[in-house]
Amino acid sequence: MAKGRKNRLYPGISEELSALMRTGWADTERHGLAPAEQAPYAARRRAALSARFPGERLVIPSGNLKVRSNDDPYPFRAYSGYVHMTGDQARDGALVLEPRPDGGHDAYCYQLPRDSRDDDEFWTGPTAELWMGRRRSLAEAELVLGLPCRDVRTAADDLAAGFQGPSRVVRGVDPVLEAAVTSDEERDEELEEALSDLRLVKDEWEIGELRKAVDSTVRGFTDVVGDLSGAVATSERWIEGTFFRRARLEGNAVGYGSICAAGEHATIMHWTENDGPVRPGELLLLDAGVETHSLYTADVTRTLPISGTFTPVQRKVYEAVYEAQEAGMAAVKPGAAYRDFHEASQRYLAARLVEWGFIEGPADRAYGLGLQRRFTMAGTGHMLGLDVHDCAQARNEEYVDAVLEPGMVLTVEPGLYFQPDDLTVPEEWRGIGVRIEDDLLVTADGHENLSAGLPRAADDVEAWMSRMAG
Ligand code: GLY
Ligand code: MN
Ligand code: MN
Numbered sequence: 001m002a003k004g005r006k007n008r009l010y011p012g013i014s015e016e017l018s019a020l021m022r023t024g025w026a027d028t029e030r031h032g033l034a035p036a037e038q039a040p041y042a043a044r045r046r047a048a049l050s051a052r053f054p055g056e057r058l059v060i061p062s063g064n065l066k067v068r069s070n071d072d073p074y075p076f077r078a079y080s081g082y083v084h085m086t087g088d089q090a091r092d093g094a095l096v097l098e099p100r101p102d103g104g105h106d107a108y109c110y111q112l113p114r115d116s117r118d119d120d121e122f123w124t125g126p127t128a129e130l131w132m133g134r135r136r137s138l139a140e141a142e143l144v145l146g147l148p149c150r151d152v153r154t155a156a157d158d159l160a161a162g163f164q165g166p167s168r169v170v171r172g173v174d175p176v177l178e179a180a181v182t183s184d185e186e187r188d189e190e191l192e193e194a195l196s197d198l199r200l201v202k203d204e205w206e207i208g209e210l211r212k213a214v215d216s217t218v219r220g221f222t223d224v225v226g227d228l229s230g231a232v233a234t235s236e237r238w239i240e241g242t243f244f245r246r247a248r249l250e251g252n253a254v255g256y257g258s259i260c261a262a263g264e265h266a267t268i269m270h271w272t273e274n275d276g277p278v279r280p281g282e283l284l285l286l287d288a289g290v291e292t293h294s295l296y297t298a299d300v301t302r303t304l305p306i307s308g309t310f311t312p313v314q315r316k317v318y319e320a321v322y323e324a325q326e327a328g329m330a331a332v333k334p335g336a337a338y339r340d341f342h343e344a345s346q347r348y349l350a351a352r353l354v355e356w357g358f359i360e361g362p363a364d365r366a367y368g369l370g371l372q373r374r375f376t377m378a379g380t381g382h383m384l385g386l387d388v389h390d391c392a393q394a395r396n397e398e399y400v401d402a403v404l405e406p407g408m409v410l411t412v413e414p415g416l417y418f419q420p421d422d423l424t425v426p427e428e429w430r431g432i433g434v435r436i437e438d439d440l441l442v443t444a445d446g447h448e449n450l451s452a453g454l455p456r457a458a459d460d461v462e463a464w465m466s467r468m469a470g
Contacts, residue, residue: 013124021120021123022117022119022120028134033143033144035143035144035146036146038205038294041203042084042085042145042146045203046107048198049085049097049194049195049198050104050105050107053097053191053194054099055099055103055165056166057096057097057165057166057168058096058105059094059095059177060170061169061173061174061177062090062092062093062095063077063079064174075253078090078093080386080390081195082094083386084198084199087294088144089295090112090135091112093109093110093111093112094174094177095109096109098163108148109148109150110150110177111136111138111150113137113151113152114135115128115129115135138150156177156180159177166183166187167181168187168188168191169181170191170192170195193394193395196390196391196394197391197398197399199383199394200398200408201405201406202407202409206385207407209292209296210385210409210441210450212251212296213255213289213298214298214300214451216246216250216292216298217298218300218451218453219246220290221454228465231278232280235274235275235277236260236265236274237275238278239260239274244258247290250290251290251291252293253290254297255290255291255296258274258287259286259301260288261287262277262278262279262282262284262285262306263276263278263431264419264420265433266303266417266433266434266435267431267432267433268433279306280306281311282431283306283314285302285303285433287301287435289388298439299411299413300451301435301437302455303433303434303436305461305462308462308465310458313432317418318434320348321435322436322457322458324345324346324414325414325436327345327347328341328345328380328414329412329447330344332442333404333445334442334446335403335404336403336404337402337404338400339401341380341412342379342380345380345412345414346414349372349376349414350366350367350372351363353371358375359375375416376414376417377417380412381412381413381437382410383408384409384411384439406443407442408441408442409440411437411440412440415436417433417434418433438456
């Protein structure tokens with residue numbers, strides 16, 4: 001008896017069952033596959049990475065499945081640096097850039113190949129295809145990715161025994177491959193930083209994917225507004241489900257946990273429990289983004305009066321955030337400092353908070369001391385792409401201390417949040433949270449608001465909700 005996939009109801013596998021399982025299977029190899037549309041873009045991205053590290057071997061793993069509980073993994077999401085450099089999303093893979101004497105690199109991919117049907121692994125092993133689904137063969141992966149592909153099961157030994165010069169590996173993604181590469185932490189961090197830096201300016205293929213993500217997100221928000229009575233009758237969960245259905249129908253998933261925050265939940269920046277009541281008279285802050293099949297995500301927020309009409313105080317807060325967003329967006333153009341849009345929005349909000357008597361002026365002093373942060377909480381935006389907070393490891397001099405360039409995509413998302421227990425503001429302001437968030441592409445002469453399909457100004461939001469309700 002061979003030891004089988006753990007199943008306590010069966011003592012083992014008989015010789016006859018093992019023989020039966022190995023026979024009678026068709027050849028399903030796919031021939032003549034076309035290279036992925038993204039393959040030439042990924043090749044250019046690898047060339048840019050190669051130029052930064054002449055003479056060094058680079059190892060960029062895709063990652064492994066993470067177990068949720070016995071025999072039940074979380075959905076797999078490949079490391080974004082690997083996706084960017086290969087266009088691939090396979091688990092248990094790695095990209096290797098092997099240095100050449102001329103200073104360039106030869107690239108190849110490690111992949112988990114198909115299971116042979118000549119032993120029991122294909123139905124008893126930990127990554128058995130019969131349980132987990134068919135994988136690509138190495139030959140298929142080579143055609144699709146436009147890269148030589150090797151069996152990842154020999155990668156640790158190959159990497160330990162091969163090139164003995166300077167090497168770098170992205171840490172924290174695949175412990176086995178990481179252990180096989182001799183490197184030091186600081187130099188490995190520089191590789192991770194470079195992978196983030198190289199994503200700051202999107203190529204035309206990525207911009208196309210981001211457009212798809214945002215367009216699908218616009219449809220998701222439209223679904224939510226069209227079905228708000230369902231949420232009032234149930235809870236925030238209805239909104240999460242409505243948006244997620246659109247994401248699943250048109251894309252891969254959502255790029256982050258949807259924030260479906262009604263009433264005072266809108267003052268909680270990372271509210272994702274989404275189990276509260278949705279009451280007419282209060283606001284709904286919906287922050288959600290569809291992630292496409294290619295893993296590019298949108299990140300959009302609208303704050304909506306659940307009854308269809310803002311109260312005077314809600315409108316006052318909303319209009320201040322709207323004006324702050326206008327000021328921020330006006331600063332998004334090539335050559336502007338990255339910080340400009342953040343500072344423009346925050347300065348505007350600091351002035352309003354002084355005017356309302358919630359922080360001590362004058363406004364310049366309040367802004368200089370950052371007093372507005374009690375109510376604005378977050379920075380005004382971030383880069384957007386494969387990760388919702390994209391390029392998070394990029395160096396300051398390339399990102400927050402740099403200037404905007406055409407092809408960058410970022411969010412502009414000022415907000416005001418008055419906590420329900422904040423005794424420094426009048427009672428009717430407490431529990432109000434407003435954020436407006438759009439996704440902007442920096443163009444040659446300014447910017448394009450990719451999420452302009454959703455109403456933003458208070459009157460337009462009310463008119464939209466009235467149309468959808470009618
Ligand atoms: N949804 C996360 C953010 O807006 O940054
Ligand atoms: Mn955001
Ligand atoms: Mn957001």
